[in-house]
Amino acid sequence: MPSYRAPTAEQARAALLRIPTYQLRRVFYEGLENPLWVRPLMEAGAFTSPPEPESTGDGYIRDTYWPELSYLTRIAPQAPDDVVDVLRELQGSNNGWVRRAVFEIGSQIPPDSSVRLEPLLKDWVKTGFGWRTDPRSLVSLAINLLEGGHPKLGRWLANTLFQPRASEETGKIRKPQLLLEEYWYEEELPRIVPALGENALKALVGWLSTYVHVSGHASGEHDFSAMDRPSIDSRSDATDRPEDALIEAVRDIAIPAMRVEPGETVDVLLRTGVKLLRKIAIFVVAEAIRRELDEGGQAKKLGDAAKQLLGDPASDDEYLRVEYAQLAQAAARADYAATSVVTPFLAQAFEADLAWMRERLDRPVGTTDEQFEGSIHAKAERYRHSWLSAIGHEALPTELREDLAKLNESNGVIDDPLEPMGRITSWSGPNPHTGQDEMAAMAPAELVVHLASWHDNGDGWGPEPSHEGQGRALSGLLTTNPLALRGVPQLDMQLRPTYLRAILQGWEAALKADLELDWSQVADLVEDVLNHSLESPFFVEGGDFDDDKNYRGAKDAAVGLLEELLKKRGSVQVPDAYEQRFAELLIYNADDEDAWVEYDTYRHEGSGSDPLNMSLNWQWPSRVRALIFTATRSEGAPWRDDALKAIESEASRRDQHGAGRAALGEGFGRLLTSASDWIDAHLEDLVGSGGGISVEQQIVLTTAMATHRYNRAMYDLLTPSMLAAIEVGESLVAGWKGESDPLSRIGEWVIDACVFGHITSEDPVFHAFFTSTSPEIRGDALGKVAWSFFHATTADDSIRDRFGELWDDRIRHVREHPEDSKELEGIYWLAKSDSFSAEWWLPRLIDALELDPGIAKERYMIGKELAQASTADPAAALALLKRLLGSRGEGDRVAFDMNTHAIPVVIANAMRSGDEQLKLEAEAYMNDLGAQGYLALEAEVQAVLEKKVGIDDVDD
Template identity: 80%
Template sequence: MPNYRTPSPDQVHATLLKIPTFQLRRIFYEGLENPLWVRPLLEAGAFTNPPEPEPTGDGFIRDTYWPELSYLTRIAPQAPDEVVDVLLQLQDSNNAWVRRAVFDIGSQIPAESSVRLEPLLKKWVTTGLGWRTDPRSPVSLAVNLLAGGQPRLGRWLANALFQARPGDETTAIRMPELLLEEYWYGEELPRIVPALGENALKALVGWLTSYVHSSGHAAGEHDFSAMDRSSIDSRGDSTDRPEDALIDAVRDVAIPAMLADPVETVNVLLRSGVKLLRKIAIYVLAETIRQEIDAGNVSATLLGSAKQVLGDAESDDEYLRVEYARLAQAAARADNSATSVVTPFLAKAFETDLAWMRERLVRPEGLEDEQWEESIQAKAQRYRHSWLSAIGRDALPAELREDLAKLNVANGVIDDPLEPMGRVTSWTGPNPHTGQDEMAAMAPAELVVHLANWHDKGDGWGPEPSHEGQGRALSGLLTTHPLALSGVPNLGNQLRPTYLRAILQGWEAALKADLELDWPQSAELLEFVLDHSLASPFPVEGGDFDDDKDYGGAKDAAIGLLDELLKQRGPVVVPEDYEERFAQLLIDRSDSEDAWVNYDSYKHEGSGWDPLNMSLNWQWPSRVRALIVAATRSEGASWQRDALKAIESEMSRVDQHGAGRAALGEGLGRLLTSAPDWLGTHLEDLVGTRNSISVEQQIVLTTAMATHRYNQAIYELLTPAMLAAIDVGESLVAGWKGESDPLPRIGEWAIDALVLGHITKEDTVFQAFFAHTTPAVRGNALGKIAWSFFHATTVEDAIRDRFGGLWDDRISHVREHPEDSKELEGIYWLAKSESFSAEWWLPRLGDALELEPGIATERYMIGKELAQASATDPASALAVLKLLLGGRAEGGRVAFDLSRHAIPLVIANAIRSGDDELKRVAEAYMNELGAQGNLSLESEVLAVLEGKVGMEDVDD
């Protein structure tokens, strides 16, 4: 090791004076190898000023690299504690490079040093890892902590990375909130699992349970999570779903655990009550028994666990049938008597089927009681037949074999009784004849000739190469190498429309990646495609969807490229003469009556597309969107007047699908900024008036509000239209079926305006919304705004006070009008935000729970927050705890969450509060919960009181 010396303060000061610029600092820090400089540089203030992210003015954020990090990252293994001292001073930095460095450094230094990064990790976990952070680095840090003797922080970080959290629960499709992107679950779980050691199975089960709950696939009495995977054995597809990665991990860890301790492993898998975990448990039991049969020794304990699950009524689920049958088969191979429990299990299942069929099936008119009962009995027998057939004659008890034989005669033999429900067996996707690497190695002219001379001679069936497949590969190549065809003239005359579409799409993607194009070639090809008739001179080759039959797709791609070329973004600068040329191409030569007829004549036939999604997939509305971009490129652009006239022309059409209107709504903010006079003139045509709003105008209004965040200027502009929309009510047409329905979205804007101080409660839109919409709609809006504070780390006092005042008003309203209690359902999000203190939200939550007990449902998981609040207000926290648990079954999500996290802390804090009466109430409630079956509660409370368990042990 070199003989390094510690620099003197004077040397450090002199050096810093010599490197005032970014370039000089970069040269110095990238060349510095002496670890003894870290502390002196820190003391001299060299590491205190990483640049903050800067808005670029076009909606993007620029993160400037901080060259000091290159030295800290490189030298960290030699001076870990000194480097950690530097990093701890940067926890308030929002620089994405800093966050990346913290994880990189933490994963490569000793764990006893990494553990000191805890304040940074816990502060940043709520705001994200940083978009520049390699997702593998946080996992490496967790592995480093777990393997290096720091299990507490290691487990906390692992939970933060892999445990899903509830996302926006006001949307139709609930998407879990993940700290890691979906792809990385499959990649990183195999690394974290060994580091978790004996705690791996419990951790994985917890992560999978949280994912299922956060997805809304298991809530209260409704649990359809077993449908999520047709077979536990294999995925059957190549998707990157986190759920699949977690299922695979639980399965693989559970098998050796089951061999070692069947009783405990079954308990861990089943105690959450989630059907998907039961499905895994049944599969793992069957696989373990098969392994022990092959080894020649099946333990009685394992068979006992199998019999327990086979006889459990909770295993009666059609989506567990195949796993159940295979477990029965494996158990029967080990011991013929093991399946004796199947007889009473199926008997009870049959009665259960009869009960729900009698209750839920619609009885045809005129059907006599006896006939109706016979039809129900026949249906239930068919269900029973499917179970008996899946288990198979050899595994069935003797008394059931005759039943199977009779049902085979009555209904016919079931061909494949072990085929999992929901499995799809097919291949999809076009294939290229030449890969990207091969194309990249060709000269531009050579590549064009190669593409032009290849012909599809297949029959369109099977994974054969096709023009579509080759086009996708070509588009991928041009995305990263946009000059791969540079210098080749007349591309349009040489290549079929499938390839022209691919070229234009590839160039558009390259622009988005800040890569420059060959401007003359781009302009030439755009002119060719836009000027060409719809018909193609090239004969279509291959099967359906293997080759474009006309230039429709290429023309649509041309408009998409022009749209991107005219946007102000990134470092790519389009030369001025080409910029004007591209704008005029869009305005004068992209107008296509064929595109309008194609769009207008489309029949929905049940399509779920909303107008905004349609606008992204049809040429005519895509042109409207691009014209808005052209008109708002800059206020003084020479082509702005022509672009606005073209928009007016398209507005004059009767748009029955609303996609063009959705594009106008999406572009409303741009028009307000860059063409305010034109917008003022046409505003009533676009969004209607206070007294009249057509369906087309509703689409413009609702799309504008859905695609824009609240904006004071737009709010004032749209006030008359919003009032008219409130009059329309819940039949208001949505231009985009996104995060919020259109009517609650108006409420969200009104609440935002109030909270930000832009309006008072006398505002006409605010008053109309809270006076003329239903409690559910008002609750939807209030809950969404409360949810929006979830990730906020600080909130200005004035905003907090106005928001609190609004909730107080609504609580008072519900006291006077109890029938409106659903307005308060979203209040639980106040507890989830770190920006609100417990003193602020706890009393309001208690008041709301008394008025709307429905708040205490399984989706409101506030265990940790309640436990934290009990430290400052134990009496209120205990009261809220009672309200949350009141009337809830132990298997409910709230009971499960609070039992695991909040109950011991809340009760213990009440007991040690110093208030004798509160202590008595808390102990009585602890005994009451114990009598209801929470047998370990007293010992858990005692552990808190003795200091063995504290808030730091409570999971997030």
């Protein structure tokens, strides 16, 4: 800007004296083009007092325009840092025009200047970004930050803009709170997604999952989200719902990702457990297969993803049927063997249908067992027919084609088996006759009389109200106002079990929210419910899901509430007298043999639920968990010994499903801390010994290790059991199917013990793990611990050094035993960890790749780290770059990562290293890559050399 001259401080002050009125200021600032005036004017006080909003007296607020903004906005690209200095001083302003200008300016100036607006963003998000602010500027600012090397703030702003939040509304339909208006999702998501880069799919999945949850479409045990979108492929209407925009954004980015990395993409889509995202995952895998086939690609690489979804019991949902069928058809085209999992999947689905029908359907009066069983079999067969018809004859495994033909003959051919189920734009479950707000307006006695006197004559799943619907409204009321029934005695005598369950669940939720309960009323109702027989004196009204047919649900809720009451809590303290009463209710009154029989006789096979998750859904194991809290609640409690005896009694049962054993494993640490004498006396019974370990003991051990972090006391105590578990091998039963295989989890504890300096390689468990388990298991454990170093904010030098020594030892082992090379797969996490220097990890990663080039999976996304490392050791960095690229194709993710972040910098650093031989080698490699199609490489390398780009210029 050589044609501009900066004014002196005196000239700036003089100019301000000449423009005292609004009109003169407007003329001056709209005509000022010199960017060098910004700082002198700021220092003269020109930008200190934007007008605050004013009340007009008629209920409106007026924002007066501030003419200074026209100059600041226009000149910001030429003097970004000076303008940002001005804006940072306006953080306390509530003027809507100021806030609009901040975001407009932030979206247009260099990102290194925009990032300095962070204090304003973080402060204004609390009060709103301003009604005058253009949403497009907000999104553009986020893009500017994301693409300009400031991903942390960029991602924060993107989440702020697009992440739905729970509404404060309490009615049947919960509308998520959105910072952007709904229609902006349709307009702006396509712009923000490319800027999110490799994090785009995870971000979109998080936003969509949150939208589903806060809408009430997936809450607790009920997930109706798959109903919201009849077809993932296209909408059936022209609405601009944010949910539809998010679905399409997830779908469109997931399809190409699935073609490159199917396993990781499926995991991202399924990790939230939301049915709608499972529906998208099934569609995306099918579409990816179709595109691979149409374009002559490698569709078979998607076979594992297809089999995972086709074989997973969680895909058994009527609202996933069409997508499931289309995936089966696509998989059959790619590899007919991939549909082999359909047969056991449909068999399990048929048994699951029979089970819930036996449980929930009422038997018509006068029917025999045989007649009732025949009726539900016929109904389950009709469901099965719809699935077989949707998949179609050509895609079905051979053994199912005859089944479809027989069902077509007996039931008739289904005309349009791939017609999606109808749309439900909002879902709140069964409807209440009286809403939560109306209930809140009633006196406690009036509310109880209303609930007791109302009768249901409908089926509950249409527009008609039901007891279940009213129960949910009642539970919601008690969650926020737990004293709404205060003073009403003998609730169990007046209300049907559906309402008692709702009351207990509402109180439990209120307690979790740290709200005080009426302890006397709670204790009386819990005791009454636990003492009541299983049978209900009330005639069941409504449809299949409208009214509890017995007291099982209420009893489950009573145990759940007792568990919450007996946990150590924060601000809400249970009075001592009631604490003892609750403990005694759990120990004596909740000792329900019917609950054990119901649990023990359940047919668990094929349910897909691990023991720990199963323990959350049955009264008997839930009581075991609650007893552990009771026994360990406070030292010297008078009920402690009785609680421990009750645990001992339940632990003596033969637990074929393992849920009670999983509860014992989950509570092992609490028992060890607060009842170590009891653990010592029962240790071998609980977790086995060096002489052997039963399946039940395996569940206790593996659950304890999966749910606890490594600690020395538990390690020492469990050493004999871990040795026995390692002898069991890969058939070791997992109490909780978490992120780690149970054998691998033992390895993680072994490695932690080693790096903390608690054991050496002479430790018997260390020796057994590294000599008796497979290389894959050892590699998984090493990789998991390396991953934890990557995520750790700090690591003591001694801990880091011991872990490094362990890796050196394992590399030596693999050099002597090349068949064990899979043990080194996780070493790349050390390259991504700040704990290990480039001089340390570069040669070791090269060693690992020399031993097995195949371990360089597509997850080796270390381009940024390699570029940074090339400043410290350019020769090793160039050697590693060559190994990582190897024979990879142009579309490979590692190749893309290296092209984007590493290749020009690594080659340039090698060329300017001062080593003439290395320079020639780098030039030759650059020419080789150019001959392979990387035509711009020489110019990019030259740009790095001219600018002396180094570690500070590598993308953040």
